[in-house]
Amino acid sequence: MAEPSGVDVGAVLILRERSAGESRVAATPETVRRLRARGLNFQVELGAGLAAGYADQDYADAGASLVEPGAGLGAGVDAVLCVNPPAAAVLEQLKPGALVAGLLAPYGASGLVEQLQARQLSALALELLPRISRAQSMDVLSSQANIAGYKAVLLAAAALDRYVPMLMTAAGTIQPARALILGAGVAGLQALATARRLGAVVYVSDVRPAAKEQVESLGGRFVSPPEQEERPAESGGYAKAASEAFLAAQRQQLAEQLALADMVICTAQVPGRRAPLLISEEMVAGMRPGSVVVDLAVAQGGNCAGTVCGQTVERHGVQLIGGDGLPSSVANHASALYARNLAALVEHVLGEGGFSLDQQLEQEDPIVAGCLLTHAGACRFPDLVSGAN
Incomplete structure (x- = not known):
């Protein structure tokens, strides 16, 4: 089992999905271990993986902290990994500059984007990930399709x-x-x-x-x-x-x-x-x-x-x-693949001191530039969100 790096580069929250019919989870015990070795600490909401066959104890054994659902969920974390967009109440708890990564349904999502901008949150919409060879290991749409x-x-x-x-x-x-x-x-x-x-x-x-x-x-x-x-x-x-x-x-x-x-x-x-x-x-x-x-x-x-x-x-x-929603009907393997895709993306944007989105934008990284929906209070794809694409 991979051990933590010893350098704390950020706290990550894994939510229990609440959308109707959704059984997947954004991280598995396997990917929690994998990313803990890169210096990330994990908070996993109780019951997050149960519908996909991953017990709370499995996450605890992988080194994650189990947290109760409640009004303070998300406070103080540096990133939220999700399958569907988090609830507005969770986004309100996140600190400015925190990262949200998942399938955010960005097309026409003006309400979500307005809240992301107002809270100064950075959001990686996996639907926008460019289909290039460097991003194959992160391609959630392909694994779920x-x-x-x-x-x-x-x-x-x-x-x-x-x-x-x-x-x-x-x-x-x-x-x-x-x-x-x-x-x-x-x-x-x-x-x-x-x-x-x-x-x-x-x-x-x-x-x-x-x-x-x-x-x-x-x-x-x-x-x-x-x-x-x-x-x-x-x-x-x-x-x-x-x-x-x-x-x-x-x-x-x-x-x-x-x-x-x-x-x-x-x-x-x-x-x-x-x-x-x-x-x-x-x-x-x-x-x-x-x-x-x-x-x-x-x-x-x-x-x-x-x-x-x-x-x-x-x-x-x-x-x-x-x-x-057929991938949710094969929730265990769908979650395993989704979580590995998402872990690969997290590793890509993770630097020695935490998430390095500004640096990657400056370097014109096509992966980050292609799927970074909001950052520093601005929406980077206004036509797409407004439906004018």
Whole structure:
């Protein structure tokens, strides 16, 4: 076990998440030990890790102090690590200059940003982390999307009215299920790999022709994007919004694929914008009764018409599963990966005397510059927060 460095460089608070349906925690006993070796002291709110399978005693054994929830929670600490934005009452307790790091949902979050500015808090929004090689170990969105893609296929298989793999029996042969995945990002590729492991025949549609090689390397069959003069661009590892003409051509192309599909996994999202509507009500009506759609973009408006956040509804005999918050349903491993990502970011911004954000901004560090939402009373991405991006 790593021992503390002997030099106290700061106190860190780990909160118990209170958002509905949230079971993850921002630090595990493993990452507490890891960061204590860098000189950080930890306060862990009682019960913070229970929903993810981490007992209070595990944190105590790792060297953390257990603290009761209450009005003084957060007073005197140098940083708060969280999954979702902390409650306003916690932010009010933090001293000026303290650091807040987590998934802060920055797009349009004017109320949160106003409080962060008023309290002179520095905030690292993990959604804004640049997708560069140096930041791969900190990429929370990818690690959590990986879990969402995996769980989406399990949900679809459980709801499906037929087997997934091919079966050869004395009563005859059962053909394998046909899966269609919309989007070949991290979630889509994990969904492809999981569906293939279950024995499905998998087709993958993506707006980027370059995704073909990745899809085929995992055993999938690539559905090439429509032939259009203008295709959606890509920025920082994320797809940009497509034109309505392109989306119309894509929907027309997908209609034939959907009619043959047994399960469909929707993963297409554009950061800070409404998810593209790829499956219309009419297209759902053309699907086989008994088939299943899992929409991972449901919280951003959904790729499929009729999906409802966190619910399963039936349209035209097709089950539509609103796959919101799936990483929380695999809370233990989701927390382990999230905490390691966050620990890597903390180590990156930690200097010998504490958190060194000013120095890294001066050195134009792309990681800090890319995700530092507020600092020294100023918002560094006003257009993004106001919704003007």
